[in-house]
Amino acid sequence: QQQVKQSPQSLIVQKGGISIINCAYENTAFDYFPWYQQFPGKGPALLIAIRPDVSEKKEGRFTISFNKSAKQFSLHIMDSQPGDSATYFCAASKGAQKLVFGQGTRLTINP
Amino acid sequence: DAGITQSPRHKVTETGTPVTLRCHQTENHRYMYWYRQDPGHGLRLIHYSYGVKDTDKGEVSDGYSVSRSKTEDFLLTLESATSSQTSVYFCAVNGGLGGPGLTYNEQFFGPGTRLTVL
Numbered sequence: 001q002q003q004v005k006q007s008p009q010s011l012i013v014q015k016g017g018i019s020i021i022n023c024a025y026e027n028t029a030f031d032y033f034p035w036y037q038q039f040p041g042k043g044p045a046l047l048i049a050i051r052p053d054v055s056e057k058k059e060g061r062f063t064i065s066f067n068k069s070a071k072q073f074s075l076h077i078m079d080s081q082p083g084d085s086a087t088y089f090c091a092a093s094k095g096a097q098k099l100v101f102g103q104g105t106r107l108t109i110n111p
Numbered sequence: 112d113a114g115i116t117q118s119p120r121h122k123v124t125e126t127g128t129p130v131t132l133r134c135h136q137t138e139n140h141r142y143m144y145w146y147r148q149d150p151g152h153g154l155r156l157i158h159y160s161y162g163v164k165d166t167d168k169g170e171v172s173d174g175y176s177v178s179r180s181k182t183e184d185f186l187l188t189l190e191s192a193t194s195s196q197t198s199v200y201f202c203a204v205n206g207g208l209g210g211p212g213l214t215y216n217e218q219f220f221g222p223g224t225r226l227t228v229l
Contacts, residue, residue, distance in 0.1 A: 006153070009151075034217070041223075044154065044220045089154065098159065098169060099156070101153040
């Protein structure tokens with residue numbers, strides 16, 4: 001069964017620090033890897049995404065690092081802020097097929 | 112929010128009753144999805160649609176049915192609700208490049224429906 005495993009389940013980081021969330025996948029046919037951010041009471045919102053032809057993608061303070069050989073990808077949040085406190089989900093898909101989500105990471109940024 | 116609304120936003124019902132949740136989109140997206148979100152499980156796909164009257168099962172489809180008679184509406188029905196179906200339900204659309212060859216799976220989510228089955 002296609003799976004995406006996400007860790008850690010919860011993470012506490014001090015303001016200004018770097019938050020790192022990791023995901024591992026099994027299906028080498030996956031070709032699209034998004035990260036979603038979800039605030040309490042809201043739907044998940046697409047944050048940033050990467051395709052396997054690049055090893056890194058950066059958008060502002062958010063960076064995806066992708067390691068194709070290890071079948072792993074990670075989200076790095078630089079200069080973490082209290083407003084970044086949310087639940088983050090990684091996901092993967094092949095083409096236009098169904099997204100497979102990780103279990104989620106609850107991130108808390110302490111002021 | 113990609114023009115997605117869900118109704119109702121909250122519902123409390125009793126075991127054994129039928130329940131229908133509605134997802135409405137205004138941007139003519141071809142692909143629509145229903146997910147459920149439960150602690151420790153992330154988001155799990157229930158059913159999805161790739162066009163009017165074209166639907167398929169996801170990984171947790173037992174106990175659920177869907178219908179799509181118009182492009183803009185995707186309905187999720189619990190024929191006989193059970194307590195295990197207490198969850199938050201999200202609708203999503205595929206906002207990626209359209210046409211016969213979608214090149215990526217950029218999904219946008221609605222605000223969710225919190226369903227409690229007593």
